[in-house]
Amino acid sequence: MSRHSSGNKEIKNTKKLSSGARTSKPVIFLLGFLLIVVGIFGVLYNPSNSIQETLPWEISEAGTLSFSQREEPVFTVQEIEDLYSPDDPDILKLVSFESSGEKVQALLRIPANSSSSSFSSSPGIVLLPGAGVSKEGEQGLAAELSKMGYATLTLDQRNQGAVNVESDLELFRAGLEPVEYLMIYDALKAAEVLSIQPEIDPERLAILGESNGGRFAIIACALDPSLKGVIGISTSGYGTEEIDPSSVADSETYRFYRSIDPDTYLSSLSPSRLVLIHxxxxxxxxxxxxxxxxxxxxxxxxxxxxxxxxHGYTASMRPDLEKELSLLLK
Known part of the structure; x- marks a missing residue:
């Protein structure tokens, strides 16, 4: 009832104004002030303006992804029982770090002979599982790497590494951040978090990924010069390098597909080393x-x-993996 009666009053007042009744100066001043306030509010809080000002990423005309300067790592670390490789004397820690407004969970596996008080710290590897594989499910490979002397930080990737290219393209077209960009950013943040752990040598870092994880690993390595190299197991690019840009009708779709294709970033990897095992x-x-x-x-x-x-890591790959890691992180 109150809404209807209020509306009736507004209608009557409007009739008085439109019939030629003189409006007092205070009323004119108030209306003008309100219009100014509404205009300022519209400029400041226009959703499209807000999106443009807060985008943390950019895409070049060639389709290369880049991120603005990242904030200082915020994380927590808690030592936990190793249920995944209980016969190994490794130290296992649950790490939770902030990345693009989300909490990313990871497992930090440290070889038993590493400690914050030792004279030599362990080289570190960011480990990205394949699609559908959790950080726990990747601990078999993490334990193998630990036996070689390497600490690993294994992520729970968003969507467990699975991608929805069509959905991400729609987000890209709307000026929003595709999930695949967030996954690449997570890998970059993971490298930062790993580098400042007391047991880790920040000068000896690499990234390794299986299948889809290998694709994100290649892109992350190209974007982070602190990484000595990338190892991709059972992975590849999408082949957009072979497409002639002049033959593409939809340039925005082309730029997006280029931005998620590891092949796009291969020319930017050097001097970091690329290793593929397949x-x-x-x-x-x-x-x-x-x-x-x-x-x-x-x-x-x-x-x-x-x-x-x-598909994925097998025991027969170990000699080549060990050889290459010794070259990357010597």
């Missing part, structure tokens, strides 16, 4: 795709091949 008989990503990505890359680079009919 099976000739990979059941998910063909060896031909991995070889194409390797051919796009500049030196320094290396590629190793196995023969298992599987």
């Amino acid at each position: 099976s000739f008989n990979d059941t998910v990503i063909s060896h031909e795709l991995a070889l194409r990505t390797f051919d796009f890359a500049k030196e320094p680079k290396a590629m190793y091949n196995t023969t298992e009919e599987t």
